[in-house]
Amino acid sequence: MIDNELHVSDLRWDRLLAGELAGDAKAAVLAHADTCVACGSRLALLTRESEAFAMRPGLAPARSRRWWWAVAPALLAAAAVVVLVVPRGPKDEAGERAKGTGPSLIVMAGPAERLALVASGDRVHFGDSVQAGYTATRDGFGAVLGRDGSGRAMAHVPSRGDVMVALPAGTSRSFPESTVLDATPGAEQLVVLWCEAAHPLHPLLAALAANRPITPPAGCTAHHVNLVKQATPR
Amino acid sequence: MAAAGLDVDALYRTYGHSVLRRARQILASEEDASDVLQEIFAGLVARPSQFDGRSSPTTFLYAVTTHACLARLRDRRNRLRLIDEQVRPWASDIDPRTADGRAQVRGVLAQLTDDEARAAVYYHLDGMSHAEIAEVMDCSPRHIRNLLSRIAGRLGEHKEAS
Numbered sequence: 364m365i366d367n368e369l370h371v372s373d374l375r376w377d378r379l380l381a382g383e384l385a386g387d388a389k390a391a392v393l394a395h396a397d398t399c400v401a402c403g404s405r406l407a408l409l410t411r412e413s414e415a416f417a418m419r420p421g422l423a424p425a426r427s428r429r430w431w432w433a434v435a436p437a438l439l440a441a442a443a444v445v446v447l448v449v450p451r452g453p454k455d456e457a458g459e460r461a462k463g464t465g466p467s468l469i470v471m472a473g474p475a476e477r478l479a480l481v482a483s484g485d486r487v488h489f490g491d492s493v494q495a496g497y498t499a500t501r502d503g504f505g506a507v508l509g510r511d512g513s514g515r516a517m518a519h520v521p522s523r524g525d526v527m528v529a530l531p532a533g534t535s536r537s538f539p540e541s542t543v544l545d546a547t548p549g550a551e552q553l554v555v556l557w558c559e560a561a562h563p564l565h566p567l568l569a570a571l572a573a574n575r576p577i578t579p580p581a582g583c584t585a586h587h588v589n590l591v592k593q594a595t596p597r
Numbered sequence: 598m599a600a601a602g603l604d605v606d607a608l609y610r611t612y613g614h615s616v617l618r619r620a621r622q623i624l625a626s627e628e629d630a631s632d633v634l635q636e637i638f639a640g641l642v643a644r645p646s647q648f649d650g651r652s653s654p655t656t657f658l659y660a661v662t663t664h665a666c667l668a669r670l671r672d673r674r675n676r677l678r679l680i681d682e683q684v685r686p687w688a689s690d691i692d693p694r695t696a697d698g699r700a701q702v703r704g705v706l707a708q709l710t711d712d713e714a715r716a717a718v719y720y721h722l723d724g725m726s727h728a729e730i731a732e733v734m735d736c737s738p739r740h741i742r743n744l745l746s747r748i749a750g751r752l753g754e755h756k757e758a759s
Contacts, residue, residue: 367724367725367726367727368727370724372723372724372726373615373618373619373723373724373725374655374656374719374723374725374729375729377612377615377659378653381611381612381654381655383653383654383655409614412614412618413614415614416613416614416617417610417611479699479701480625481699482621482622482625484618484622485622586627
C-alpha cells in the first residue's frame, strides 16, 4: 500500500512547479525526490507535462465562443502530454479532429485478468500487461511504441518488423498484440498510432529514443500515455 | 492575485497542465478532461471573482477541478458508462495509485456523497495527506479521517456486492 504520509503528494508537486513553494518547504520536497524513486519519477513526469503545456498557445480574448477555438490546439497538445500531435488532413488545419470522423485510441493496463483504462500519471507494475484499443470507422494501420525508464525505445506492436499492422474498422477493437512490461523502473512512455496508410516505424522510434517530439506521418492520429512503472508491491 | 486583476492567461499557462491531468485522472477520458479544462478557465474569464486570492491558485484549482469532475460523474449517463466500464471486483490491499486501483476508485466515486468523493479523489488519486486534504476541504484532519474511514466502508460494501 502507498502511505500518503510518507510521500510527496501531487498537490505539493504542483505547488513546487507553480513556484508556490520556497525555502525549507521547497528544499524538503526536492530532497525527498532525490531519495525516493517513486516521487522522483513522479516529479520528472509532472515537470515534463508542465513544460509541454506551457509552450502551447495561451488564452485569447474571451467572453465569446472564439475562446474555445483559440484554446483548442493547446488542449489537444496538452492531452498528448509530451509533444504536439495533431492529426493531419483537410479537416485538421486548426489542429482539431472533427468529432466522429477520426479514430479514438485508448490504452488499458494492469494484471492480465484485470486490465483497466489508464491515463498519464497512472502507475503500473513490472509484469503488468498493456493492451491498446481503438474505434475507427474505416480500415487503417497502427502501432504501439514505447520508451522505458532507461531511455530504450521499442515497438510493442508490431513486436517484429518495421511496418504498422492492419487495423480493420470497428468499435472497441483491440490491437492484435499486447505487451508484458519488463522490470525497468521509471517513466514508461507509450504512443499509440492509427494511420490511414502503413508507415515504417524506424523514424518514429529514432525520435522516441532521442527523446524528441514525435511527428506522426500525414493521416495519422496519435495517443500518448505516460505511465510510471515500479516494482510489484508485496 | 486579486480578482479584478486576475490574469487568466497566466493562470492557464501555469496551472492548466495540473487541471488537465487531474481531470484526466478522475474522469479517465481525454475528451471530458479537455472539456473540464475549458469549462474552468472559461468560467474564470467570465467570472474572475471566483478566485478571491484567499488560498493559493493551486489549492483553488484543485477544489474547482474536483468539483467540476465530480459533477460530471454524477451525470447519470456518464455515471452509468463509467460504472459499466470500470467497476471491478474489489481486492484487498489494493494500491489506489496503481492503474488498476485508480480505475476502481473512479468506479465508485459516483456512488459516494460529495464530501466522501472529494476526499477519495484527494487521497487516492492525488496522494494527499490527511492534513493536505483538510486544508483543501477547509475542515479538520479528524473529519478527513472519518470520511476516509467511511469511504473504506463503502468500498468494502462494493466489494461484497461485486
